[in-house]
Amino acid sequence: MKAKQILPFLDWARVYSRETAVSDLVAAVIVTIMLVPQSLAYAMLAGLPPYVGLYASILPLVAYAVFGSSRTLAVGPVAVVSLMTAAAVGQVAAPGSADYVAAATTLALLSGLVLLAMSVMRLGFLANFLSHPVISGFITASGILIAASQVKHILGIAAGGDTLPEIVSEVGVAMSTTNPYTLAIGGAALGFLFWVRKGLKPLLVKAGLKARAADLLAKAGPIVAIGLSIGAVVAFGLDGKGVRIVGAIPSGLPPFALPSFDAGLWLDLLPAAMLISLVGFVESISVAQTLAAKRRQRIAPNSELTGLGMANVAAAVSGGYPVTGGFARSVVNFEAGAETPLAGVFTAAGILGATLFLTPLFAYLPQAALAATIIVAVLSLVDLESIRRTWTYSKADFTAQAATIALVLLVGVEVGIVAGVVLSLVLFLWRTSRPHVAGVGQVPGTEHYRNVRRHQVTTRPDLLSIRVDESLYFANARFLEDTIYDAVAADPNIRNVVLMCPAVNMIDTSALESLEAIADRLESAGVGFHLSEVKGPVMDALRRSDFFEHFRGQVFLSQHDAVRGLA
């Protein structure tokens, strides 16, 4: 393996120029402005002190720049992983305690180790087993759950709940204690942020800005909202009127510390760490591949695993919590012109600056403003259009998606994603266990054979040509036997059966035994049994077996040969 594959930055570092540096710096400034409020907000969502979000946005970015393969991915705390962190850490420690923070840090270390182990074992392909509808359903449901969990901060009430019904009922009960000042700040921030997202860009464009510049400027909305709300708290002394603020933040560098090495805690957190790693990897690789494709670059899934793994280890040793590549911020980084991972290093420097010099200001930041930031960000994750498309196209995929959404909302994020993955695999197996079967005939004037029920084709009464549209394996072996026996029993004129195999990509041992049983049984009934269009790899396997001791028929290269040969 070349050094370049382990340390992808060697690839671009050689040709780094002044122009590239300027592009990267500009992108870094914009991403920093976006990332500061997000880091604070997502840490709060994870149940952690907001400054932990800042810590998770410094060293991890540097680690990813060194080990990751995407040139424009922006890592850091993200909404879904923060929610999953809250769910996992809430099981082992009380929110607000020092143990809670330590457990979150340990979770980052475990996620990092899981990702690195996946990289070493080249398990990047595992991400393929998360189907798109399940991911999209998971993200939509997480978005709804996250938004609902922030309503209490907007109202300034004390309410808990882990599932949507719990959250709704707790908010309903506590609603009468709404703090009017908090609601005013939260409502104003929400309204402002929605307006920035929908209404500001057209205005800026009308004022003469280019569309892209207007877009990027609109991303600064949250920092403006946060600045204004801090100003309001300080000006009107709202913290004395029941508006909850972030409070004192330790100023200075993030602590370099080792997370817990308690074996019991590791064991408790490991399943969650594996799930967080997989979900984080899928989110990250999806955005990395989308962006790389636009510039005709390539992403190496195993390098991505290394990059994300090192980023999480970096988070763990610097007082952070699990991180991954974020959708929105990576797109902003890309659109703002980032060309190399050095943009990430510059961003890290920006966040470090904020941590060192701005923390006294953040003490007055009202939680309601952070909640508004979260709500506006996660509602853009809700993709109802994808659900409608899935429903139209495939009821099986919709079933998996709907189950994921329902379970995330009603039971929890971890149960939801696991059930979605398992259900989509089970549905695939179910479909392949009852394959489509067609009687086929000749399309007149051609050598092409198609389904008798769908095409105008010619057939012969003494010859049954049957096409099974699936690999033959244990789950459908019995089905194959039944299908052929029933078809032969239904028509006494049949002298020969041809099983057409263009869709048979594999025949396993169980199906081989079924084919032998069919051959023996049809032979004893005086009916010939033949195969056509058997693929090369399948034929190779049959030749290795004792199949041709049972099978007395012929194997034809094409269905047309079979029909002519059996005339």
Next chain:
Amino acid sequence: MKAKQILPFLDWARVYSRETAVSDLVAAVIVTIMLVPQSLAYAMLAGLPPYVGLYASILPLVAYAVFGSSRTLAVGPVAVVSLMTAAAVGQVAAPGSADYVAAATTLALLSGLVLLAMSVMRLGFLANFLSHPVISGFITASGILIAASQVKHILGIAAGGDTLPEIVSEVGVAMSTTNPYTLAIGGAALGFLFWVRKGLKPLLVKAGLKARAADLLAKAGPIVAIGLSIGAVVAFGLDGKGVRIVGAIPSGLPPFALPSFDAGLWLDLLPAAMLISLVGFVESISVAQTLAAKRRQRIAPNSELTGLGMANVAAAVSGGYPVTGGFARSVVNFEAGAETPLAGVFTAAGILGATLFLTPLFAYLPQAALAATIIVAVLSLVDLESIRRTWTYSKADFTAQAATIALVLLVGVEVGIVAGVVLSLVLFLWRTSRPHVAGVGQVPGTEHYRNVRRHQVTTRPDLLSIRVDESLYFANARFLEDTIYDAVAADPNIRNVVLMCPAVNMIDTSALESLEAIADRLESAGVGFHLSEVKGPVMDALRRSDFFEHFRGQVFLSQHDAVRGLA
């Protein structure tokens, strides 16, 4: 649903004749002679008092005769289910205690309810998900484990152990305490039974008997061995010399009693009950279908579930333990001429007679003789030839089989079968996630297109024809994208790509999104993207989606049309 489907006996009861009755009676006598020692022995294998085996061979046979759909299946205690019962009940109660017997009875009730529930939910197809190599490996390993567990009875030593290494080491430690009288009886019984199985039939045939009659007579071997060993114990007073005998057996009718309704016990036993139901159902339906096919009868899987479910409920209310259709005894029943399930009712009457009148005799039955019966019976389950065949034909199937065998022997029956099932499913998914892909060309002089690497075919430089041999779904969607992008990137002459879909039996939502991405990306690169030989159901689904908003290429009926159309 017709009454006949619920109570299949209505079908044959109408035409029942004197001749049929004679056939059924003869078969019943032979099966009874075989079943009495088996029932005693398998109950001992399950860790239960031997008479429990007799109880499990009376009422369940009647229940199956009423509700089952096979005309010749013989139900009762079987080796593998007895081993699984021992494993499950041993977890919740001490062997030899009254609780142990009660738990076994409860397990029968739960298995019955699980089978009935599967019947109501029409889940008979679940049996298809046990692949032949996994079942065969499971039965072989169970046979070895059972035989090993009986060695202590042959030697007359006290030894335990649940796994093969444990059993071997415990027998090794205790071997020095071997009881010579026990060993003499056990060794003689073993030698006699092996000779009956291998050497007696040729002798009888030489003496003028027909092969089938010689076969059936040889099945009486165990009852002779048991009779002789009882005689030896009584004649030489061996029970006073350390030979362990079965001991006093309650005489009379089996007790009609309700099993335990303790919710905690139910919950503990439920996973085992589900596994026992599934394994028992697979064993039973395999033999039922094999025998039915010989007489061109049909088995209805859901009626079988009802029949076996009622048989287990009957076992539970009459002091028995889990039962299923046995391989060996069903074949004997069939060969002896049984024509209807009434043969089972007659067998039940025979076992009832033995329970009422022969129990004082069985008190002197040495356990070593029962152990010899078990060893000879289960060693015929060991099928090394099947393992060799699986190895030759498919390394993936062999992997699942070998894992099943190793885990059954080293960890336990339940872990083994579950791991085998899961592994065979995972291996299938793994194979479909990396499908075979072929570039195709025209077989000269035909309209047939095959793999360029395997056949002499003609191709055109501007046209890439690529065939993916698998349904397109989430696990291989990314693979499809990579394959096509790499192929196009490798050859700048390509102007058109045709994806040939004869093996694509389904396109799920994830793969649909990949196809749209491919269409968009190739279009932007100035390369045409087309499909050929898309199957009817797949085309229907594509038409329902928004695919044709992204896809500007053509869909050709045949690959030949595509090549001509793109000339």
